[in-house]
Amino acid sequence: MRRIGVVVNPIAGMGGRVGLKGTDGKVEAARERGRARAPERAATALAALREYGDEIEVLTWGEPMGAGAARDAGFDPVVLGEPASEETTSEETRAAVRAFREHGVDLVFFVGGDGTAVDVAEELGDETPMLGVPAGVKVYSSVFGVSPRAAGRIAARFTDTERAEVNDIDEDEYRRGEVVTELRAVVRVPQADERQSAKQLGGGTVETLAEAVAEEARPGVTYVLGPGSTVGAIKSALGFDGTTLGVDVWRDGAVLVRDGGEAEIVDALGEDNVVIVSPIGGQGFVFGRGNQQLSPAVIERCEIEVVASRAKLDDIGVLRVDTGDPALDERLRGWLRVRVGAFERRLVEVA
Numbered sequence: 001m002r003r004i005g006v007v008v009n010p011i012a013g014m015g016g017r018v019g020l021k022g023t024d025g026k027v028e029a030a031r032e033r034g035r036a037r038a039p040e041r042a043a044t045a046l047a048a049l050r051e052y053g054d055e056i057e058v059l060t061w062g063e064p065m066g067a068g069a070a071r072d073a074g075f076d077p078v079v080l081g082e083p084a085s086e087e088t089t090s091e092e093t094r095a096a097v098r099a100f101r102e103h104g105v106d107l108v109f110f111v112g113g114d115g116t117a118v119d120v121a122e123e124l125g126d127e128t129p130m131l132g133v134p135a136g137v138k139v140y141s142s143v144f145g146v147s148p149r150a151a152g153r154i155a156a157r158f159t160d161t162e163r164a165e166v167n168d169i170d171e172d173e174y175r176r177g178e179v180v181t182e183l184r185a186v187v188r189v190p191q192a193d194e195r196q197s198a199k200q201l202g203g204g205t206v207e208t209l210a211e212a213v214a215e216e217a218r219p220g221v222t223y224v225l226g227p228g229s230t231v232g233a234i235k236s237a238l239g240f241d242g243t244t245l246g247v248d249v250w251r252d253g254a255v256l257v258r259d260g261g262e263a264e265i266v267d268a269l270g271e272d273n274v275v276i277v278s279p280i281g282g283q284g285f286v287f288g289r290g291n292q293q294l295s296p297a298v299i300e301r302c303e304i305e306v307v308a309s310r311a312k313l314d315d316i317g318v319l320r321v322d323t324g325d326p327a328l329d330e331r332l333r334g335w336l337r338v339r340v341g342a343f344e345r346r347l348v349e350v351a
Helices: 028-033 039-050 065-073 090-102 112-122 146-156 169-175 206-216 231-236 262-268 310-316 324-331
Strands: 002-008 054-058 107-112 130-134 161-169 179-189 221-225 250-251 255-256 273-277 285-287 301-308 334-339 347-350
Touching: 002 039, 002 065, 002 090, 028 285, 039 054, 039 107, 039 130, 039 146, 054 065, 054 090, 090 107, 112 130, 112 179, 112 231, 130 179, 146 262, 146 285, 206 231, 206 250, 206 301, 221 231, 231 273, 231 301, 250 262, 255 262, 273 285, 310 347
Parallel strands: 002 054, 002 107, 107 130, 221 273, 273 301, 301 334
Antiparallel strands: 161 179, 221 250, 250 255, 334 347
């Protein structure tokens, strides 16, 4: 019997599609403007855990931190405690992890982002393994499955563990366009190919690529420009100071949206639209990590242009997507031409 402690951070990722870049210090704004993302991701992960696992006992925390999602997936969970109020906090996550540790679980399976990973890691120590279901805006740590379903499969099937890093960033600096990362813990995680790598920053000059993309910008076409330094170079080549970590919308020399959320981006779209994104270094994600504003509602209306430095592509090998819409993810899979220079493109698989 494998005993798995399940805890859900119900506000994780709530600020992503509305451009808040996380919920640290922005919980009320996220609740007012965002939509809960973690519950549906928990449901997907736990359904996979149920499908792929045999003889699994689920221990969890009361609603909205796991019990309901576990029951909906077909488990009869042991509920070890209840949140003190509907306004769940970091301390509630830590309390759940302490209870899991006391009850000797084989794995702590959490749903959240890097902040939740820090809470779990600091309470758990390095003896019991942990695994995350990616639901946060920023997912820099290497303790997450590449998707909710992958995380469920890993939790059900893993046989060995290894060390991995938990990283977090200063969200205030992040909102100002600066990425300041900090190693917060080294923990034990399941060993699996479907666990994501830690995000790498920087990598290579892209000026020639950026200038070529800008020169080829078509009149009347709306360009949705994602976050990151590579796409940031394209924004500069188009003649404006874009948001490095946000999504901007540009058409015919004018910035229509700066650091926009999903609704603002959708409203700015025209008849012909192109979304330009660059994969995350070390992970390969083009959708679903740090750019949740580029939701299925946006992607479905856009031609997709992926750009990257040659060094980045050599490092990541494959591209990944995690839009929150399984049908869209499936349509995006296959082989994609990635622009790596003024004229050169490479065929890369979307895994």
